[in-house]
Amino acid sequence: MHEENDDILEQITSSEYKYGFVTDIEADEAPKGLSEDTVRFISAKKNEPVWMLEYRLKAYRHWLTMEEPKWPNVEYPPINYQDIIYYSAPKQKIAPDSLDDIDPELRKTFEKLGISLNEQKRLTGVAVDAVIDSVSVATTFKEELSKVGVIFCSMSEAIQDHPALIQKYLGSVVPATDNFFSALNAAVFSDGSFCFIPKGVRCPMELSTYFRINAANTGQFERTLIVAEDEAYVSYLEGCTAPMRDENQLHAAVVEIVAMEKAEVKYSTVQNWYPGDKEGKGGIYNFVTKRGICAGDHSKISWTQVETGSSITWKYPSVILKGDYSIGEFYSVAVTNNFQQADTGTKMVHLGKNTKSRIVSKGISAGKSQNSYRGLVSVAKNAGNARNFSQCDSLLLGDKCGAHTFPYIEVKNNTAVVEHEATTSKIGEDQIFYCNQRGIDTETAVALIVNGFAKEVMNQLPMEFAVEAQKLLAISLEGSVG
Amino acid sequence: MLKINNLQARIEEKEILKGINLDIKPGEIHAIMGPNGSGKSTLASVLAGRSDYEVTGGSVEFMGKDLLELSPEDRAKEGLFLAFQYPVEIPGVSTTNFIKSAVNEKRKYLGLEPLDAAQFLRNMKEKMKLVEIDQSLLSRSLNEGFSGGEKKRNEIFQMAMLEPKLAILDETDSGLDIDALRIVANGVNQLRSKDNAFLVVTHYQRLLDYIVPDFVHVLYKGRIVRSGTKELAKELEVKGYDFIKAEVDQELA
Ligand SMILES: Nc1ncnc2c1ncn2[C@@H]1O[C@H](COP(=O)(O)OP(=O)(O)OP(=O)(O)O)[C@@H](O)[C@H]1O
Ligand SMILES: [Mg+2]
Numbered sequence: 031m032h033e034e035n036d037d038i039l040e041q042i043t044s045s046e047y048k049y050g051f052v053t054d055i056e057a058d059e060a061p062k063g064l065s066e067d068t069v070r071f072i073s074a075k076k077n078e079p080v081w082m083l084e085y086r087l088k089a090y091r092h093w094l095t096m097e098e099p100k101w102p103n104v105e106y107p108p109i110n111y112q113d114i115i116y117y118s119a120p121k122q123k124i125a126p127d128s129l130d131d132i133d134p135e136l137r138k139t140f141e142k143l144g145i146s147l148n149e150q151k152r153l154t155g156v157a158v159d160a161v162i163d164s165v166s167v168a169t170t171f172k173e174e175l176s177k178v179g180v181i182f183c184s185m186s187e188a189i190q191d192h193p194a195l196i197q198k199y200l201g202s203v204v205p206a207t208d209n210f211f212s213a214l215n216a217a218v219f220s221d222g223s224f225c226f227i228p229k230g231v232r233c234p235m236e237l238s239t240y241f242r243i244n245a246a247n248t249g250q251f252e253r254t255l256i257v258a259e260d261e262a263y264v265s266y267l268e269g270c271t272a273p274m275r276d277e278n279q280l281h282a283a284v285v286e287i288v289a290m291e292k293a294e295v296k297y298s299t300v301q302n303w304y305p306g307d308k309e310g311k312g313g314i315y316n317f318v319t320k321r322g323i324c325a326g327d328h329s330k331i332s333w334t335q336v337e338t339g340s341s342i343t344w345k346y347p348s349v350i351l352k353g354d355y356s357i358g359e360f361y362s363v364a365v366t367n368n369f370q371q372a373d374t375g376t377k378m379v380h381l382g383k384n385t386k387s388r389i390v391s392k393g394i395s396a397g398k399s400q401n402s403y404r405g406l407v408s409v410a411k412n413a414g415n416a417r418n419f420s421q422c423d424s425l426l427l428g429d430k431c432g433a434h435t436f437p438y439i440e441v442k443n444n445t446a447v448v449e450h451e452a453t454t455s456k457i458g459e460d461q462i463f464y465c466n467q468r469g470i471d472t473e474t475a476v477a478l479i480v481n482g483f484a485k486e487v488m489n490q491l492p493m494e495f496a497v498e499a500q501k502l503l504a505i506s507l508e509g510s511v512g
Numbered sequence: 513m514l515k516i517n518n519l520q521a522r523i524e525e526k527e528i529l530k531g532i533n534l535d536i537k538p539g540e541i542h543a544i545m546g547p548n549g550s551g552k553s554t555l556a557s558v559l560a561g562r563s564d565y566e567v568t569g570g571s572v573e574f575m576g577k578d579l580l581e582l583s584p585e586d587r588a589k590e591g592l593f594l595a596f597q598y599p600v601e602i603p604g605v606s607t608t609n610f611i612k613s614a615v616n617e618k619r620k621y622l623g624l625e626p627l628d629a630a631q632f633l634r635n636m637k638e639k640m641k642l643v644e645i646d647q648s649l650l651s652r653s654l655n656e657g658f659s660g661g662e663k664k665r666n667e668i669f670q671m672a673m674l675e676p677k678l679a680i681l682d683e684t685d686s687g688l689d690i691d692a693l694r695i696v697a698n699g700v701n702q703l704r705s706k707d708n709a710f711l712v713v714t715h716y717q718r719l720l721d722y723i724v725p726d727f728v729h730v731l732y733k734g735r736i737v738r739s740g741t742k743e744l745a746k747e748l749e750v751k752g753y754d755f756i757k758a759e760v761d762q763e764l765a
Contacts, residue, residue, distance in 0.1 A: 459564075460600045466584035467560050467594050468614035468670065469621065478613060482604025482653070 060117035062247070066090060069217050072117050076186050076220070079193060089206035089216030096210045102373035103402040103434055104342050106278070106315065114280060115248040116218045159184060159223040159239045161252060169223075171235065180233050180264075181226040185253050188224035195226060199257055203286035203323050203350070211282040211317045211344075215251045219284070222252035227262035227293075236492055238267040241283075249280040256286070258293035260326060265296040265492055276312045278341060283318045291326030291353065296334070298491055299347075300499050303339035305506075310369025310398075313341025320347035324356030324382075332359040333376065334490040336499045338506040341370055346404065348377035351385035351413075358387040361487040365506045366399030366431070375405035375436075380416040380446070389420040392484045395431035396507055402434040409446040416446040425483050426456040427476065427507065477504035513538050513709055514559075514579075514678055519570035521558045528554045530734035531570065536678065539706040543720055544713045545745060546731035547753050552713045553597055555731070556682045560594040561587050575677060588614075589621035591677030595667035595684045597713075602654040607666065608636070610654045611673050618674060639672040643699040660687035668699045675703070680711045685719040697722030717749040732760055 060071050069090050073083040098109070159169040159182065175182050181192060189196050206216035223239040241252060258264055268285075281303060289295050297320075306313025316339075322331035333347040349358030360376035378387035387407065395401040401424065409416040424433035435452050457479055465475035480503055481488070491499055514536040521529040528551045536542055544552055558565050559572065561584035572579040575590055582590065602610065615635075616626040627635065640647065645665055655663050664684050671679050681700070685693055700710060700723050712723060720728070720742055728745045730738040732753070737760045738744060748756075 455603065458600070461602050463560075463562055463584065464596065464600045464602070465610075467588050467596075468610070468674070469585050469588035469617045470613055471583075471585045471617070474613065474617065478605055478610070479602060482602070482606075482609075485604060 058117075058119045059115050059248070062115050063112040064090075064114070064116060064218070068116050072218055072220055075117060075119070076189070078189060081193075081197065082189055085201070085206070086217050089213050090218075092207050093210070093213035093217055096213055098210050099344075102344050102404075103400065103436075104344065104371040104373050106342055106371075109278075109280060109315070111214075113247070116251070117220055118248040119220075159237075161221055161223070161239060161241045175234070178231055178234060179228040180231060181224065182237055183224055185219070185222040185224050185255070188255075192224070192226070195257065196224070196255070199255055199286070199288055200253075201286075203288060203321050204284050204319050209319060212284050212319045215253060215282050215284045215319070218249075219251045219253040222254045222283070224254075225256045225264065225266065227256075227258045227264045229259040229290075230261045231259075232262070233264040236265050236267055238269065240269045247277065247279075249282065251281075252283045254283070254285040256295055256297070256322075257288045258290060258295050258329075260291040260293060262290070262293045263295075265298070267298045267300070267492060267495060269300045269302070269495075278306075278313055278315055280315045281317070281340075283320075285318070285320040285347075287322030287331055289322065289324050289326065289329040289331050289356075292328045293326060294330040294332075295322065296332045296492075297322070297347070298495065299333075299335040299337070300491075300495060300502065301335065301337045301339050301343070302502060304341075305339045305370050306341035306368065308368050310341065313370070314339065316340035316343045316345065318343075318345040320345065321350065321377075322348070322358075323350040324353045324358060324385075326356070327353040327382070328355045329353050330357040330359075332357075332361070332490070334359075334361040334487065335363070335374075336484075336487070336491070336502065337362065337364040337372060337374060338502050340372075343370075343372040343374050345374045346376055348379065349387065350379045350381065351387065351416075352381045353385075354382040355384045355386075356382055357385070360387075360389045360391070360405075361490045362391045363394065363484040363487045363503065364392070364401055364403075365394045365503060366396070366401045367506055368397040368399060370397075370399045372400070373402045373404055375403045377406040378408070378418060380407075380409040380413040380418070383412070383414045384416075385413060386417045387419075389418070389422070390486055391420075391422045392487055393422070393424045393433050394427070394480060394483065394503075394507065395424070395433050396427035398430045400432045400434070402436060404436040404438075406438040406440070407448055407450075408440040409443050409448070411442040413443050414445050416443065416448075418446075418448045420448075420450045422450070422452045423483070424452075424454040425480070426454065429456075473504075476507055480504065480507055513575060514711075515571075515573040516559075517571045517573075519555075519558070519572060520568045521554065521565045522568055523554070523565050527568075528565075528734050529558065532731075532734075532736060534729065534736065536709050536711060538677075538709055539704075540727070541704070541710045541712060541723060541725045543723075543725040543728045543742075543745065544711065544731055544736075545715065545728060545748060547757070550731045551734045552731050553682055554734075556594055556597075556680045556711075556713060559587075559680060560584060560592065585617070586621070588674075588676075589618045593671050593674055593676035593679040595664070595671060595679065595681045597682040597686070599655050599663045599667055601656045601658075603656050605654050607650045607652060607654045611636070611650075611670055614670070615673055636673065639669060642672050642702055643669045644695050645669045661689060661692050664688055665692060665696060668696050672699060672703060676708065678709050678711065679703075680713070682713045683715065684712075685714050685716060693719065694722060717745045720745050730756055732756060733764075 069086045204212050206213050227233050287295050303314035331349045351358050358378050364372045364374050366372045391403045393401040403422045407418045422435050462475050516532050516534040519532040729736045
């Protein structure tokens with residue numbers, strides 16, 4: 031039985047990564063390695079104002095004093111930071127004035143990924159910022175959005191066109207000094223998205239950023255900033271893919287969200303970076319800092335993530351619940367297969383009164399992978415009547431993988447109610463055989479069970495992406511049964 | 513429809529089936545009885561294609577095909593159904609959704625269009641009446657937290673939905689109260705036709721009052737040692753297995 035199962039496992043987990051192609055396009059690159067010169071190079075490339083360069087240099091100097099974190103439950107050989115290219119931009123003949131001027135190769139790349147940069151062929155109600163390697167190549171629906179006062183543009187543009195907003199908010203939630211990777215990002219980030227929803231505006235469409243790594247030996251360091259003023263609402267989606275390469279590539283992003291009074295921001299991620307091959311060779315190191323602050327009373331930030339890619343994931347989308355009655359949510363499905371490692375979870379920091387948080391984490395491990403949930407719920411001394419509910423479920427496929435849960439709870443106010451529930455289950459041979467006996471083959475059975483397991487989180491995704499994400503789950507796990 | 517010829521199987525070096533011969537024709541009901549551990553569930557599992565068991569000899573023909581060559585799911589889609597002695601629980605997957613997948617997988621195999629939601633529901637309503645199963649049970653996760661009797665009834669419900677050619681019921685009567693027993697038997701009888709057949713594993717003659725078998729076989733130590741009509745079951749009810757055991761053990765000695 032075991033032998034046979036391993037066969038099926040081998041067979042089906044070998045399903046190819048669909049987005050592994052490389053676009054052959056001329057790129058404008060920084061020389062390999064990291065120094066103050068690299069930072070200056072990037073800043074100059076982007077024609078940045080002095081304050082931005084200063085910000086970067088300060089971050090870089092701080093980074094030099096820091097050490098890579100060793101506490102995550104992941105293993106990888108030391109990263110040589112001098113062996114990475116920190117800036118790579120596809121050479122476009124001219125900076126495109128309109129969407130029609132985009133290099134056809136780039137347009138094709140995104141079309142292959144299912145992202146249309148053509149507004150006529152758009153996904154209904156979704157505006158896209160498309161980022162390839164270090165730069166944003168196009169943002170759709172800018173005009174339509176600006177009519178209602180929503181700013182949606184690349185970070186580079188925002189630095190030029192909205193310096194006051196950037197100076198006010200950049201680093202306000204995740205300071206450069208926060209951690210090793212956020213410092214690195216602050217020093218060398220090259221692009222990303224900026225999104226500003228003014229007071230009282232409900233953003234009329236889904237906003238999304240699609241990140242694509244293309245060039246070899248480069249790192250991707252993008253920066254996203256979302257600000258929702260009083261009573262504003264936005265739903266934001268992030269997707270990502272990368273070519274298949276034998277070397278590991280570093281992705282160290284920072285996402286910051288600010289929600290003012292009664293504002294609501296919903297941030298969804300479908301993360302599908304190249305996970306490496308079956309032997310664990312290659313793949314993206316996904317070291318990301320995501321944090322939002324519920325700055326105003328009655329505000330709400332909700333993170334939903336479906337994590338299927340990357341060889342290593344290190345990421346804890348968090349919410350600082352500063353405003354009274356604010357709400358933080360974290361819904362996560364993390365899938366690891368083959369040799370993937372994930373250490374992911376959230377931090378809910380209750381500072382205001384009557385704040386609420388909800389954590390639903392579903393970890394699915396297959397192959398020889400390791401999947402850890404790491405979460406912190408903290409309630410400050412003055413945060414009266416804080417409520418938290420955490421549900422952490424693990425599903426194991428086969429017996430060579432691991433699931434781990436590290437919940438940390440720090441409560442300094444005795445009116446707090448913090449609940450934590452955890453379960454671990456395994457897809458058993460008996461369950462698979464039962465399905466087989468009803469005419470359902472093993473692949474379909476696994477998809478059925480996994481989607482059932484992850485349902486509560488998948489239901490949180492915007493409709494347009496839920497189906498896609500469901501398929502992705504099934505593909506990432508095909509056949510991993512034991 | 514089903515021809516088992518000298519079937520032998522083992523699990524982890526232990527011989528369990530030691531040469532089973534059985535011939536089932538369309539329209540027939542066969543009952544298999546026998547002491548605990550004699551190999552009844554093993555026979556059912558081997559026929560369904562459970563891979564823990566290694567077939568070491570013999571052959572099985574099902575609907576003109578070599579059954580042992582088919583994957584478990586293809587056996588199912590060819591029309592073989594096993595009502596499990598111990599149905600498993602699958603959390604997170606609703607019973608309705610599960611059955612819908614099963615029905616549509618089978619239709620796909622047969623080259624038919626999948627049923628749309630409305631057709632499926634109509635079909636389900638009809639079959640629900642047949643086995644008197646409640647809607648609320650079907651919207652719950654498959655078998656999760658079901659009582660023993662509810663699980664068994666759910667097996668029969670699935671059988672009704674899938675309309676198999678050959679249904680193997682492994683102790684579906686165990687753990688059922690009198691009313692449930694009658695309902696399950698009733699369901700079987702209504703599904704019975706000249707084109708399908710049943711292989712009913714049971715310990716109790718009582719079930720055979722409701723589902724009247726054409727043949728009764730006694731399985732002992734991995735062989736069918738006696739075959740007869742429903743009278744054989746009545747005889748066993750009175751005398752127990754001892755007399756057969758004694759005879760067989762003597763023959764073997
Ligand atoms: N995994 C296994 N390893 C070793 N022996 C096994 C295994 N599975 C079954 N057996 C043995 O095979 C024999 C036949 O078991 P089986 O379940 O077919 O009996 P049964 O006739 O269905 O009994 P019951 O009436 O109790 O349901 C038993 O002796 C049992 O212990
Ligand atoms: Mg049995």
